[in-house]
Amino acid sequence: MLRLTDIKLPLDHAEDALPAAIRAKLHIGAQAIRSYSVFRRGHDARKRGNIQLIYTLDVEVADQAKLLQRFADDPHVRPTPDTDYRFVAKASEGAAHRPVVIGLGPCGLFAGLLLAQMGFRPIILERGKAVRERTKDTWDLWRKRNLHPESNVQFGEGGAGTFSDGKLYSQISDPHHYGRKVLTEFVKAGAPEEIIYVSKPHIGTFRLVTMVENMRNTIEALGGEIRFQQRVDDLLVETDAQGTRHVRGVMLASGEQIRTDHVVLALGHSARDTVEMLHRRGVYLEAKPFSIGFRVEHPQSLIDQARFGPQAGHPLLGAADYKLVHHCRNGRSVYSFCMCPGGTVVAATSEPGRVVTNGMSQYSRNERNANAAIVVGIDPADFTPYDNSGSPLAGIALQRHWESRAFELGGGTYEAPGQLLGDFLAGRPSSAFGEVQPSYKPGVHLTDLAGALPDYAIEAIREAMPAFDRKIKGFGRPDAIFTAVETRTSSPVRIRRNDDDYQSLNTRGLFPAGEGAGYAGGILSAGVDGIRIAEAVALAIGTKA
């Protein structure tokens, strides 16, 4: 098979334009093409009014060797790489040993799935509820201001990405094509097939719920066991005569102990109590940089117009997204993060008395507003005002401080504090919404956000917004709405692991994984890391394939 890259066609091309483009590119006749498929479809929107589709195509041709020779100097004609997934190990016949996976977010889901597919019958422990019950609890906060600390946007089946935009792209390097395995399994579980080939696929919340359930059924059918409302509260660790620490099992909140020598930690970035427990148990942790800021909302039509001009609304383009960055005079960088086209801002706290924002959308992305986090990068030196003990958990203290402040500024009712962009820039509190209506539930309490983040962050965001307005005309419109506070952008802690066997730096048998351990940022990369970790566990227990 040949892979042709960078095949450009107009947005409204006819179906037979693809084989015609193949013939033109390879200088061959129709009879030389046996079959072709679209590997990827993206678009180039740099020229307003002349948006082009950019294809990567896999083509089966009559005389591949000859064509490869002819196009030896053309980087856009190459043999198609082998992206099929192959298992690295399998469980030994009748093996009694069962690995434990903590957490059923995308990382735990893929670690559990792969271990089950290799025959290891994993036990997966999830503190939250199964996804349907979890959905009700999550909506209870959004509709009635009742937070369920163990069942919410962060905790429960599917993990943090379940109520999300379901964006499935990532900039990670993926030489083993694990991302393709993730997408293929998602399609088997009910995702639309297009996620395999569109360049920026997304799924949206409703479909994710069903997919997560289907994946659970697959894991169980393969002998895995999934237990909900089973929070791991302690780790059983033994030190051998050489002074090496080994994990020997976990203890649940109920007091039950599960013995195992292999534990995958796929906790996500919000299990602060569990990370505190790991710290007490002496597991090697370190503070890591992350970002803090606000969510901003604009009319989606403004973003569509700015990005797509007269072609806005074209079904192949969908709702437009954006990605912005600005380097500030005070040395900080401000950037847009987790942009949700045609979506809503959601209440994403997991702790009482705190307010956290995030964004989600449905597959259709047809809500009125576009939203994105506008965040400022911070690093461990910024954490000391909140905890100067030198603890690796100081970033959590910072998060809690500003999440509690957001709760107070929002009126103490789980409403998010908000401000119109024009007022934020002018340094005056807001008192009425303009044309843009906020989507955050249970509501937005207008106030002054100058006290909602550290001064350097406020200064940086004030400098960045006019710069963003120069990139997207109208981005700085005075009635765009900020809501606070966006603190859970990634984990403030890294649970360090070895580069070779992926086990904790100082505790054998413990496999830190996913976003909570600092090894992923997003659904796809967390799934990819789950695969990587399942392989490491399988190689540690099983027979090499």
Ligand code: FAD
């Ligand atoms: P998580 O998904 O956080 O899963 C961790 C799981 O571990 C949780 O279910 C938790 O309950 C469980 N757990 C924690 N502690 C324990 C314990 N002690 N015992 C038992 N279980 C425990 N990313 C994207 O790529 N695209 C998006 O569009 C997107 N949108 C998002 C929207 C929202 C509202 C949120 C909150 C996040 C979004 N993200 C998105 C980020 C993405 O969800 C995360 O990067 C991803 O879920 C991380 O996967 P994970 O498996 O590492 O951790």
